[in-house]
Amino acid sequence: MTGKDSIYATEQQIKDFSFDENVVEVFPDMIQRSVPGYATIVSTMGKLAGQYAQSNSNLYDLGCSLGAVTLSMRRNIEKQNCQIIAVDNSKAMVERCQLHLKGFKSDVPVNVVLGDITELTLENASVIALNFTLQFIPQEQREAVLKHIYASLKPGGVLLLSEKVKGENDLTDNLLIDLHHDFKRHNGYSELEISQKRTAIENVMRPDPLSKHIERLHNIGFSQTQVWYQCFNFCSLVAIK
Numbered sequence: 211m212t213g214k215d216s217i218y219a220t221e222q223q224i225k226d227f228s229f230d231e232n233v234v235e236v237f238p239d240m241i242q243r244s245v246p247g248y249a250t251i252v253s254t255m256g257k258l259a260g261q262y263a264q265s266n267s268n269l270y271d272l273g274c275s276l277g278a279v280t281l282s283m284r285r286n287i288e289k290q291n292c293q294i295i296a297v298d299n300s301k302a303m304v305e306r307c308q309l310h311l312k313g314f315k316s317d318v319p320v321n322v323v324l325g326d327i328t329e330l331t332l333e334n335a336s337v338i339a340l341n342f343t344l345q346f347i348p349q350e351q352r353e354a355v356l357k358h359i360y361a362s363l364k365p366g367g368v369l370l371l372s373e374k375v376k377g378e379n380d381l382t383d384n385l386l387i388d389l390h391h392d393f394k395r396h397n398g399y400s401e402l403e404i405s406q407k408r409t410a411i412e413n414v415m416r417p418d419p420l421s422k423h424i425e426r427l428h429n430i431g432f433s434q435t436q437v438w439y440q441c442f443n444f445c446s447l448v449a450i451k
């Protein structure tokens with residue numbers, strides 16, 4: 211039934227997903243219930259940051275949201291004179307991230323910046339995190355962002371990249387999508403919520419196949435890439451300069 215009194219939004223009534231104040235309110239719950247292994251990914255990115263951080267350098271958390279990766283990196287940094295620059299283009303996210311970080315003490319300075327990572331100047335970096343952010347950058351801009359990231363990394367520096375990925379063909383993509391949707395059902399999302407979220411993100415989040423990520427990183431110049439996590443269509447990898 212799709213009459214005016216229908217309680218269900220029709221396809222065209224579903225707005226494109228955006229990281230606004232409404233999303234900020236529910237974000238920790240949303241990402242935990244939507245991304246399999248999110249907590250493990252965040253914790254491990256912190257450990258990898260601790261391993262690869264270099265003294266007198268910058269660490270970046272690009273698309274920081276509420277700062278989960280920033281906090282995880284900060285807990286693990288033991289090198290001297292490091293600073294973390296956390297960047298997001300959502301004003302609502304940045305304001306809540308600044309508030310959130312105030313609740314945690316550390317000697318490692320953090321600067322939370324409202325900015326677009328496609329226009330940001332990066333420099334003197336030992337660690338750069340892109341935790342489920344590149345997927346929201348228009349596909350035609352991704353290589354330029356990654357090239358700037360590579361250029362800003364010191365020798366031995368690392369990119370910590372997590373992404374939702376597309377299957378290598380339609381059959382495997384549908385297999386992964388079905389597994390992911392089952393994961394969401396298991397976490398209490400209804401069929402309608404799963405379907406409406408899929409519609410809401412389809413124009414603003416366009417996953418690449420994992421093979422494309424690996425090939426692009428090698429072509430840009432990263433000497434080594436290693437996938438250290440995959441569950442369904444969610445992956446995390448480290449790329450070393």
Ligand SMILES: Nc1ncnc2c1ncn2[C@@H]1O[C@H](C[S@+](CC[C@H]([NH3+])C(=O)[O-])CC(=O)[O-])[C@@H](O)[C@H]1O
Pocket residue numbers: 229241252272273274275276277278279297298299300303325326327328340341342343346347
């Ligand atoms: N061009 C852009 N410039 C800056 N920020 C952007 C841009 N496009 C999107 N964002 C920001 O990238 C984040 C993507 S969420 C990252 C999760 C976080 N890393 C986490 O580990 O919790 C992923 C998700 O929710 O699936 C949002 O905060 C956007 O505002």
Ligand SMILES: O=C(O)C(=O)Cc1ccccc1
Pocket residue numbers: 227240241244245374407408411
């Ligand atoms: O890929 C999905 O279906 C998601 O729900 C991932 C997600 C999580 C949080 C914000 C946007 C997309």
